[in-house]
Amino acid sequence: QAEAAYLRRVHGHTASVPPTTKESP
Secondary structure (H helix, E strand, O other): OHHHHHHHHHOHHHOOOOHHHHHOO
16 A cells, blocks of 8 residues: 555546555556
8 A cells, every 4th residue: 555655646637536546667
């Protein structure tokens, strides 16, 4: 969960998009 929160803070504009899709690449 911590990683997802970190990605959300970095990719704030993608807050509406699941973080899992961004973690794949």
